[in-house]
Each structure stands twice: as C-alpha cells, then as structure tokens.
Amino acid sequence: MGTEGRTECFYCGALVSGRVERDHFPIPEGCGGLNIVPACVSCHDMKDRFLLNDWPLEWAAKVMNDFPLMSRETRIFLAKSMRVYFEHKKAQARHG
Ligand SMILES: [Zn+2]
Numbered sequence: 667m668g669t670e671g672r673t674e675c676f677y678c679g680a681l682v683s684g685r686v687e688r689d690h691f692p693i694p695e696g697c698g699g700l701n702i703v704p705a706c707v708s709c710h711d712m713k714d715r716f717l718l719n720d721w722p723l724e725w726a727a728k729v730m731n732d733f734p735l736m737s738r739e740t741r742i743f744l745a746k747s748m749r750v751y752f753e754h755k756k757a758q759a760r761h762g
Pocket residue numbers: 675676677678679680705706707708709710
C-alpha cells in the first residue's frame with residue numbers, strides 16, 4: 667500500500683489519510699504566523715482546543731520523560747513554559 671494522498675502528522679508522525687488540519691506553527695495565526703504544518707485531528711485538538719489550564723497533570727508528567735533528549739535551549743524554553751503552566755494551575759486552584 668502506497669502513501670499517496672496521505673500526509674504525516676507533524677506532531678505524532680502518524681500517516682493521516684482522512685482530514686488533515688493545517689496548523690499554524692511555531693507562531694499562532696492570531697499572532698501573525700504564516701507557517702503551516704499538517705496535523706491529525708487528534709493532535710490538532712490536543713494543541714488548540716485544550717486551554718493550557720485544562721492540560722492534565724499526567725500529560726505534563728509525560729513531557730518530563732523526554733527531558734533527557736532535549737537540548738539546553740529546549741530544556742530552558744520548556745522550563746519557562748512549565749512556569750506559565752503551573753502559574754495557570756495555581757490561579758485555577760485559587761479560583762475554584
Ligand atoms: Zn497527530
């Protein structure tokens with residue numbers, strides 16, 4: 667079976683034969699981003715439909731599994747992102 671008409675999801679690497687989302691990455695469309703990557707519906711929903719506040723702690727823990735594979739810059743960028751994430755979680759807990 668060939669891969670004609672199929673696109674690889676930028677995030678999970680799966681071949682998408684159905685609907686392919688056109689995801690603006692790394693800069694969101696609302697921030698003027700023009701670069702588009704293909705994404706499966708599941709990954710696109712995970713990225714854009716979940717607010718950072720709703721991102722489960724279990725998923726954040728999974729991110730840490732990849733930490734040893736990252737460059738210094740990626741680790742520090744991620745550390746900064748994790749701060750924003752946990753500040754959201756803290757504010758969420760405070761407001762019920
Ligand atoms: Zn995907």
